[in-house]
Amino acid sequence: MTAEGLRRRAIGQIILLTVGFLVLVAISTTSVVLVNQAREASSRVVHTVEVENQLATLLLDIRRAESAARAYLLIGTPQFLTEHDTAVASIRPGMTKLRDLTNDNPVQVANSAKLSEAIEQRLTEFARAVEFVKNDDPAGGVAMLRQAGASDAVRDIRDISNAMRAEEDRLLDLRTKKADRTQEMASFVTIAGSALVILLAIVSMLLIRRSAGERDAAEARLRDNNLNLEATIEERTADLREANEEIQRFAYIVSHDLRSPLVNIMGFTSELQELRDDIFKRIATLSKAEASETPVLSASATADADDLGLHGPDKQLLQDFSEALGFIKSSIGKMDRLISAILNLTREGRRxxxxxxxxxxxxxxxxxxxxxxxxxxxxxxxxxxxxxxxxxxxxxxxxxxxxxxxxxxxxxxxxxxxxxxxxxxxxxxxxxxxxxxxxxxxxxxxxxxxxxxxxxxxxxxxxxxxxxxxxxxxxxxxxxxxxxxxxxxxxxxxxxxxxxxxxxxxxxxxxx
Amino acid sequence: MSNPVTIIMIEDDEGHARLIERNIRRSGVNNEIKPFTNGTDALNYLFGADGSGIDHKGNALLILLDLNLPDTTGIDILRRVKENQYLKSAPVVVLTTTDDAQEIKRCYELGCNVYITKPVNYESFANAIRQLGLFFSVIQVPQVNS
Known part of the structure; x- marks a missing residue:
């Protein structure tokens, strides 16, 4: 693995971790936002329910006032009048409360204004009917109420309250849906985010495992290389040692084999030397016989021109002969010393x-x-x-x-x-x-x-x-x-x- | 001596053989010299056709042996001679250029009787051979009668 690759991998891992962290932050933020939204949505739902509730309470109060008023008209018992007054007393605050509750919605504001007007009109009608009874004219009050029973106010109250309920139902539906959506989204975001984080974790784990595996492999390779290197060195050393021994054996054999012919050269040169002595003795004898002189031979084994009494060209011949033999012998001696030296060196090398x-x-x-x-x-x-x-x-x-x-x-x-x-x-x-x-x-x-x-x-x-x-x-x-x-x-x-x-x-x- | 000693000379270098022979003669030894220039011929002669060496039963032999031979090593010949019941009593003189201490030791261990290094210096060489000639004349080569 190259250094470049290693750096890229390190950077990749850092990026991966950063992305994972960012995803976590995003999930948390989104979750907080969504939870807030859900809370708001559910509070709106509760609000809607409250509005409907209030509306129902209001209508109930109106009905109660209406039925109390009717009972009072028919029977004239003051108990009904009290009941009517109680109901009427709770209508106005109920109306105010409804108005307060619905003042966030322009449609409902308009509706509640209309409803308020209709209720006021209806209450006025009740009040007038009650006045008839107080003036002991129940029949007039009944007639008035009968007439008023089909009046606009009753219809208006019914229509407006229906409209308001419908509006609130629509809002409830809307808000419930929104709350559901928010919750769905929150859970989706959480799940998706978690999945993403898990995915990143898995990827990063895989990467780490892979790099660990690669590191192990690299280590193993390094170990192998080391072993190989040692083996190679050993092998080379053995080779060199072998080559060295081979050279020494070679030198040893060669010097021995060189010595063998040298023995011959030296031996036959010495033989030649003896031959030379014999030849020149004969020449001396012959030349002396020619000169009619008694040959007196020296007992000396070595041929010496003076001893033999050689003269002129014969003496020169003997000198040349001796010189040649001398060179041959000294060269052989030198060569023998060189060979001995090589032998000694190889012997030393093997010690x-x-x-x-x-x-x-x-x-x-x-x-x-x-x-x-x-x-x-x-x-x-x-x-x-x-x-x-x-x-x-x-x-x-x-x-x-x-x-x-x-x-x-x-x-x-x-x-x-x-x-x-x-x-x-x-x-x-x-x-x-x-x-x-x-x-x-x-x-x-x-x-x-x-x-x-x-x-x-x-x-x-x-x-x-x-x-x-x-x-x-x-x-x-x-x-x-x-x-x-x-x-x-x-x-x-x-x-x-x-x-x-x-x-x-x-x-x-x-x-x- | 009823049976004169035969000198078996195993020497691949003819020059050496000639010089050895000449110097032996000069020392006054006139025994028959049988020269061999390679190990195979020498072994054939020594051990005969059947390889038992029985041909030489009762013959007095003296073997002059060079160690560096073209076909076999002198060491090998020495060992075989010394292992053979008919030949082992024949004196063996190793005469060679090798002066390696190990080699000399090995030869003596195998039963060689005399080890002589061929000196390049001819005077020493001739002297060594003549000494050997003297040696030949004084040693008693055993009669193999058994």
Whole structure:
């Protein structure tokens, strides 16, 4: 998974959470609004019911007044008059209350005004009828009421109250519907919102699970990669080790096989040498016989021109012959030394290192003691300063310092007694040694070359195959260290060797 | 000696063979030398057609053996010789270029009697062979009569 993808996913999750939160807020707000609306709607419904109720109460009061008035007219008992008065007394406040209740609706305001007028007219009629009774003219009152029974006021009251009821019924219907709708909407919003929130939660959970799954997969992949890497490294190391062993085996076999023909060349060259002796002895004998002299042969096995008494061209022939044989033999000797050196190197390469604790000062002083004779010959001095103790392979260290000290003694500046100093210190888990001399030095352009096999630098006036430093470098590398040289021509050389203070077997298998 | 010792020389390099033979002769040893240039021929001769080695019952043999042979290894020949009841008493001189300590040890473990490394230096080489010649003249090769 790329970093870009990860960032996109994180942003996506934040957006998801934000949306979920916003939905929750919206649901809450909408719910509050809708609940308020529902409460209002139901209060309106209650209001309508109140209005109808009031209207019914009012009409009932009117009927009561009317029937009390009629009873009073017919019977004339004052009890009915009281009842009529009570009813009339409650009509007016009832009318006012109705008017108050309906003043929110212009239609009902108009209706109640008309109703009020009709009721006033009707009440006036009642009052007049009552007056007739009080004036002891019930018949006049009955007639008046009879006439008034079909009057406009009664009809108006009935029509208007019907209209008002119809209006209120319509409003009730309307408001009930609205309240229902509001409630429906509230529940819908709640359900939809909850569903949305649940959906978002599920989506976000899925996303988290997926990303967790991906993370697990990535972790597993990482682990696998690590394992693979280790396996690969092991494999490569094994390959390299194998290749290294192969090279060493190869070098070993080749050097042996090279040696075999060399034995022949050397053997038959020596045979030739003997043949040469025989041939020249015969030539000497013959030429002396020709010169009529008694041949006196030297008992010496080696053919020497003077011993044999050869002269002129014969002497020249013998010299040429000997020179050719000499070159062949010295070349064979050189080749044999090179092959031996390769053999020794491969043998060294195959040797197992054993880490032991080594007091390097003691070790180097031991080496100095073995070359004391050589040093005395050239009046050279070897100074060993205090040196660190380290864990390494003893034989390898002996060879490293032995070679370096040997070189220092070998390549002195002409006429200057050698001064060789070995210094050492510990630094960051590494032992650093310096082998410094005041010898002939090494040209900086040869600094790399001197560590190569069979390569040498400077004046070639000393015996050597060019193996020492190559061998030293191979050993230092196997011990997990490094070697470098700082030197100028005629100004001495300083070889610096850095070795791990604690070499363990685990460093083994390092490729040389 | 009723039965003169036969020297079996197993050496693939003819030059070496010639030099060895010459130096043996020079040391005054005149026994018959049977040269073989490969392991197979030598084994055929040593063990006969049936591979039992019974042909050489009672023969006095001395084997000069090179380790680096083209077809088999000298080590193999050495082991087979030393495992054979008729041949195991024949002295085996390993004469080879290999101077590996492991190899030398192995040869002696397998019953080799003398191990000589061929020196490139001819004087040493000739000297070694002549010494061997002296050695031949003093050793008693056992008669296999059983």
């Amino acid at each position: 197992e290192f054993k880490p032991v604790e080594i007091n390097s000062r003691e070790l180097i002083e031991g080496i100095a003691a073995t070359v004391a004779h050589q040093a005395a010959e050239t009046e050279s001095t070897i100074r060993v300063e205090p040196l660190p103790t380290l864990v390494s392979d003893r034989l390898a260290l002996e060879q490293i310092f032995g070679n370096l000290i040997d070189n220092a003694l070998k390549y002195l500046k002409t006429g200057v007694p050698g001064e060789i100093t070995i210094r050492g210190k510990m630094k960051l888990g590494f032992a650093i040694f310096e082998v410094a001399d005041n010898g002939r030095g090494i040209d900086p352009q040869d600094h790399q070359r001197i560590f190569d096999l069979f390569r040498r630098a400077g004046t070639q006036d000393r015996q050597g195959q060019g193996i020492g430093l190559a061998h030293v470098r191979a050993l230092v590398r196997r011990l997990g260290g490094t070697i470098s040289v700082s030197s100028k021509l005629n100004e001495g050389s300083t070889f610096t060797i850095t070795l791990p203070a604690k070499w363990t077997l685990s460093n083994r298998g390092k490729v040389e």
